[in-house]
Amino acid sequence: MKSRIALDVSELPTYGFGPRSGPWWGAMGFMALEGMGFAIAIGAYLYLLAVNSHWPLDTPPGLAPGTAMTGLLVLSVVPNIWLNRVAHRLELRAVRIGLVLMSAIGVAALIVRGFEFLHIHTRWDTDAYGSIVWFILGLHTTHLATDLGDTIVLCVLMFTRHAQPRRFSDVTDNVFYWNFVVLAWLPLYVLLYWVPRL
Amino acid sequence: MSITGASERELRDGEIDEPELSERLARLWATPRGLIGALMSVDHKVIGRRYIVTAFVFLFAGGLLAVLMRLQLSGAQRHLIGPDLYNQIFTMHGSTMMFLFAVPVMEAFAVYLVPLMVGTRNIAFPRLNAFSYWMYLFGGCFLWIAFFLNTGPDVGWFAYVPLSSIQYDPSKRADVWAQMITFTEVAALAVSVEIVVTVLKRRAPGMTLDRIPLYVWSMLVTSFLVMFAMPSVMVASTALILDRLIGTRFFEPAAGGNVLLWQHLFWFFGHPEVYIIFIPGTGMVSAIVSTFTRRQVIGYTAVVLSLIATGFLSFGLWVHHMFVTGLPQLGAGLFTATSMLIAVPSGIQIFCWLATLWDGKPVWRTPLLFVLGFLVIFVLGGLTGVMVASVPIDTQVHDTYFVVAHFHYVLIGGAVFPLIGAVYYWFPKLTGRMLSERLGRWHFALAFIGFNVAFFPMHILGLEGMPRRVYTYLPEMGWDRLNLTSSAGALLFALSFAVMAVNVVRSLRNGDIAGDNPWGASTLEWATGSPPPPQNFSRIPLVTHRDPLWAERDVLPVVAGLSVERHEVLLTSATEAEPQTREASPEPSLWPLITAIAVTVFFIGSIFTPWAVVWGTPPIAIALTGWFWPAGTKEDEE
Numbered sequence: 001m002k003s004r005i006a007l008d009v010s011e012l013p014t015y016g017f018g019p020r021s022g023p024w025w026g027a028m029g030f031m032a033l034e035g036m037g038f039a040i041a042i043g044a045y046l047y048l049l050a051v052n053s054h055w056p057l058d059t060p061p062g063l064a065p066g067t068a069m070t071g072l073l074v075l076s077v078v079p080n081i082w083l084n085r086v087a088h089r090l091e092l093r094a095v096r097i098g099l100v101l102m103s104a105i106g107v108a109a110l111i112v113r114g115f116e117f118l119h120i121h122t123r124w125d126t127d128a129y130g131s132i133v134w135f136i137l138g139l140h141t142t143h144l145a146t147d148l149g150d151t152i153v154l155c156v157l158m159f160t161r162h163a164q165p166r167r168f169s170d171v172t173d174n175v176f177y178w179n180f181v182v183l184a185w186l187p188l189y190v191l192l193y194w195v196p197r198l
Numbered sequence: 199m200s201i202t203g204a205s206e207r208e209l210r211d212g213e214i215d216e217p218e219l220s221e222r223l224a225r226l227w228a229t230p231r232g233l234i235g236a237l238m239s240v241d242h243k244v245i246g247r248r249y250i251v252t253a254f255v256f257l258f259a260g261g262l263l264a265v266l267m268r269l270q271l272s273g274a275q276r277h278l279i280g281p282d283l284y285n286q287i288f289t290m291h292g293s294t295m296m297f298l299f300a301v302p303v304m305e306a307f308a309v310y311l312v313p314l315m316v317g318t319r320n321i322a323f324p325r326l327n328a329f330s331y332w333m334y335l336f337g338g339c340f341l342w343i344a345f346f347l348n349t350g351p352d353v354g355w356f357a358y359v360p361l362s363s364i365q366y367d368p369s370k371r372a373d374v375w376a377q378m379i380t381f382t383e384v385a386a387l388a389v390s391v392e393i394v395v396t397v398l399k400r401r402a403p404g405m406t407l408d409r410i411p412l413y414v415w416s417m418l419v420t421s422f423l424v425m426f427a428m429p430s431v432m433v434a435s436t437a438l439i440l441d442r443l444i445g446t447r448f449f450e451p452a453a454g455g456n457v458l459l460w461q462h463l464f465w466f467f468g469h470p471e472v473y474i475i476f477i478p479g480t481g482m483v484s485a486i487v488s489t490f491t492r493r494q495v496i497g498y499t500a501v502v503l504s505l506i507a508t509g510f511l512s513f514g515l516w517v518h519h520m521f522v523t524g525l526p527q528l529g530a531g532l533f534t535a536t537s538m539l540i541a542v543p544s545g546i547q548i549f550c551w552l553a554t555l556w557d558g559k560p561v562w563r564t565p566l567l568f569v570l571g572f573l574v575i576f577v578l579g580g581l582t583g584v585m586v587a588s589v590p591i592d593t594q595v596h597d598t599y600f601v602v603a604h605f606h607y608v609l610i611g612g613a614v615f616p617l618i619g620a621v622y623y624w625f626p627k628l629t630g631r632m633l634s635e636r637l638g639r640w641h642f643a644l645a646f647i648g649f650n651v652a653f654f655p656m657h658i659l660g661l662e663g664m665p666r667r668v669y670t671y672l673p674e675m676g677w678d679r680l681n682l683t684s685s686a687g688a689l690l691f692a693l694s695f696a697v698m699a700v701n702v703v704r705s706l707r708n709g710d711i712a713g714d715n716p717w718g719a720s721t722l723e724w725a726t727g728s729p730p731p732p733q734n735f736s737r738i739p740l741v742t743h744r745d746p747l748w749a750e751r752d753v754l755p756v757v758a759g760l761s762v763e764r765h766e767v768l769l770t771s772a773t774e775a776e777p778q779t780r781e782a783s784p785e786p787s788l789w790p791l792i793t794a795i796a797v798t799v800f801f802i803g804s805i806f807t808p809w810a811v812v813w814g815t816p817p818i819a820i821a822l823t824g825w826f827w828p829a830g831t832k833e834d835e836e
Binding site for chain 2: 010013014019030037041043044051052126127128
């Protein structure tokens with residue numbers, strides 16, 4: 001078929017931030033389906049709660065590590081948002097600092113998570129309550145670990161010659177994903193630590 | 199350090215004329231040569247073709263199992279297949295058809311067609327696309343190899359607990375089923391995200407939301423359904439494996455677990471699954487009806503809204519699979535109402551197609567014949583669907599052949615007939631050759647007659663009380679004659695697929711040359727070569743109309759300004775499709791295959807030992823890092 005040129009896009013940028021970038025939409029997609037995974041897990045917990053005459057079947061998990069985790073994650077949003085801003089401004093030095101900081105926070109979160117597991121007070125094979133608590137905590141830990149891995153790789157990358165403008169957009173997507181991991185934790189915290197104490 | 203962007207001196211497509219432009223772009227976008235090159239491919243057409251062929255191989259394998267079952271049931275007390283093998287065979291048949299054929303083949307067509315239909319050069323996240331295919335292939339092989347090793351799952355395609363619990367199934371059979379689910383769901387979820395992003399961000403400029411082809415709309419809705427339905431079955435299959443491997447108690451009533459939790463988790467996915475298979479079928483029907491009636495589908499907006507409504511409603515029906523488990527009356531009433539309600543948007547679509555056929559000038563070629571078959575069979579399946587939506591009727595016919603008849607009418611009528619129509623319709627685009635019309639008509643006649651002879655008697659058998667999943671029955675039941683009829687129909691139906699295979703093989707060699715647009719269709723995939731060149735379009739089309747090739751019959755308006763030196767695609771805004779960025783598209787890579795192998799080792803290992811999580815994770819992490827780490831190409835340094 002013959003064609004005639006009717007539009008010139010040569011002046012368009014080669015990368016964009018947020019909804020103007022492809023990977024941002026990909027991250028949105030994965031957050032949607034992973035969010036659904038969390039919702040289903042919460043549904044399973046509530047279903048088991050509903051079909052059992054008493055709940056929890058064992059002692060609820062210790063409050064301190066879970067609350068510490070919640071505090072850490074909520075506070076981590078502050079440097080995360082700062083990282084988002086400097087990445088938008090393509091400030092390489094600040095972005096490097098931000099990524100190192102966020103990697104350290106990710107490691108700290110995993111350590112606190114270890115304490116959470118130690119204070120569940122029940123095993124996964126004791127009863128269905130233990131199973132679902134371990135499952136939900138495990139599911140969120142997978143997200144923490146995946147995001148930490150991603151952050152570390154991105155952090156190393158930004159110290160190399162590959163720190164091109166497009167990578168700053170990747171940094172903002174990583175920021176976005178961390179916020180999701182934090183946001184997903186809040187209902188889980190209430191569910192795992194406060195619902196059994198109601 | 200320079201962080202200011204691309205080099206300014208690269209060559210753009212506006213500076214070169216055809217045919218030099220096509221040659222340069224074809225070289226740039228081509229899959230590398232040789233075996234390694236083939237394994238590296240990230241071209242959506244190459245992957246889509248592999249996906250389609252693999253899905254049809256699984257269709258033939260699953261179909262063969264169906265023929266075996268029909269031979270066994272063709273008379274009372276036959277001894278062709280024993281009970282244990284029969285259990286494996288019906289489970290393999292259902293699992294193969296649902297997880298390795300129906301969903302993947304719909305995704306496969308979308309992988310091939312959607313980028314072409316929206317006018318872009320490759321699917322979004324093409325490496326993820328390659329990874330998805332490998333995961334699907336490995337998951338399918340895993341299931342079938344296990345079957346050949348006498349470890350095929352034998353717990354039905356929905357693997358209800360406690361039958362699939364370790365106490366009742368101490369072998370690895372149920373684990374194989376559960377992990378096959380994980381493989382195929384990972385693959386389907388990946389494709390869904392790709393399709394959503396391709397449709398929302400890679401449409402050709404000017405393709406506003408109300409100019410998106412109906413087939414593409416159907417795949418967008420389907421992809422959202424996959425994203426919100428499949429996590430449920432992944433949670434379920436993971437919980438099942440954990441119960442079986444490390445003794446969690448999700449489904450064990452003695453320890454506070456609950457067997458109905460499994461059914462809720464499974465059907466929360468399982469019912470939308472039906473629409474994940476059916477909605478793409480409706481998109482195919484819309485495309486075929488429009489082309490062969492030479493007019494737009496009447497009620498474009500109504501059809502799009504019906505697709506979206508079907509998507510939402512499909513999440514409110516799952517409990518109708520559980521009517522006999524004992525429900526509160528309000529629950530039964532609610533799920534009956536929603537089950538009946540979903541017939542409304544499907545009905546609206548059917549009236550739109552009928553009106554289009556009525557008002558247009560139908561050209562009765564093979565694709566349209568299959569659409570006709572779809573209309574008849576699907577409406578019959580829909581009618582029995584409304585019947586079983588009612589609790590008293592469902593209670594009577596639950597787990598009988600009536601249900602088997604119903605879902606084969608819905609799924610084969612609603613999805614397979616449109617799909618075969620789609621094969622005849624898009625085969626020229628994929629291969630450059632036409633399928634034989636004469637064999638096509640034979641195929642349709644055999645399929646339509648064979649299908650109805652095979653499945654209609656099952657309604658009556660079900661009403662007479664014949665339960666599903668029995669490997670034989672006593673002569674005193676009086677079910678012989680109807681079963682023999684059904685088996686004869688099944689053979690006829692199988693024969694129709696043999697005709698299709700012959701048609702495909704012969705036409706690949708000797709079929710008529712198709713040309714770019716053999717049907718005179720209106721959508722963008724017909725604006726390029728058959729088969730399309732590696733770059734899809736040498737210049738990205740500029741869309742001015744819902745039916746671009748009917749609106750611009752001689753000269754297509756196009757876009758200039760993209761690079762001819764590196765893989766570059768045009769991103770546009772989600773609603774108005776206004777150009778936004780020229781984004782790099784990843785070059786071919788082996789990492790998706792390596793990652794898929796690492797994940798396969800992890801998945802298979804983890805049905806044998808929980809330690810697979812420990813030793814299986816580092817290789818995946820390494821592979822993923824290799825995947826994302828810039829290789830220093832022009833695309834990476836943008």
